Amino acid sequence: MSTLASPTGRGRGHGLGRAAAAWWFALSAVAIALFAPLPYLTTSLTALAQQDSDLALNYVDRSTPIQVAFYLHVVFGGLALLFSPIQLSARVRARAPRLHRTAGRITLGAILVAGVAGAVLSSVNLAGPVGVAGFGLLALLWVSFAVAAWRAIRRRDVPAHRRWAIRAFALTYAAVTLRLWLGVLIAAQTGLAGTDADVAFDRAYHVVPFLCWMPNLLVAQWFLARRGVSA
Secondary structure (H helix, E strand, C coil): CCCCCCCCHHHHHHHHHHHHHHHHHHHHHHHHHHHCCHHHHHCCHHHHHHCCCHHHHHHCCCCHHHHHHHHHHHHHHHHHHHHHHHHHCHHHHHHCHHHHHHHHHHHHHHHHHHHHHHHHHHHHCCCCHHHHHHHHHHHHHHHHHHHHHHHHHHCCCHHHHHHHHHHHHHHHCHHHHHHHHHHHHHHHHHHHCCCCHHHHHHHHHCCHHHHCCHHHHHHHHHHHHHCCCCC
16 A cells, blocks of 8 residues: 655645555455355355354255355455455555556456356345345446456556446445445444344345445545546
8 A cells, every 4th residue: 555645734644544545445355355255164054044144044045056156256256355455556556567467367357256146146135126136236337347447458548447447346345335334234223223133134134235335336436536537
């Protein structure tokens, strides 16, 4: 991560703010990429379902193709989240361009697999029709943005490549914001209204299919517009 040096206090403050934001995105992405898949890679869906895991309960009796799609989404979504901060780092891009390209290829491949798997899973999600629309659109845009970034760099249009890569990361980061929004919404219901935790989860999960990614994309567009590269 790098900051932009400026002789003014305001510039230094902005630089520190950008650096803090960059570190937050990177560390939170890596944390979720490493720890979120662990329960599903170390424990069977049957055992997790017996522990009343909502996701495990949803998938434990599904067909083999659906379960395969679930594990592909978990593993390759984690890879995309893990490598995205490397691929987006200006310091890596400047000092280790080969690492940047390698991380980009891994991220692209991971998004393609996880996105297609996510589109399949959207039809059996816990949120019903809202989830089909929200998660299905997320999967479609996620793959589309990643492919657009790849096509842009293939024609050596670096500015367009960076724009699409930032948009793709905004959707990759939905894995983080989904968990953050679930935590906030559940805590608000149980803490303020005394709602049962299971009921609070069900209500929250009917909101997050869109909430987990639409604000991310709006923030990405705002960031690009501020830098004058929103086209």
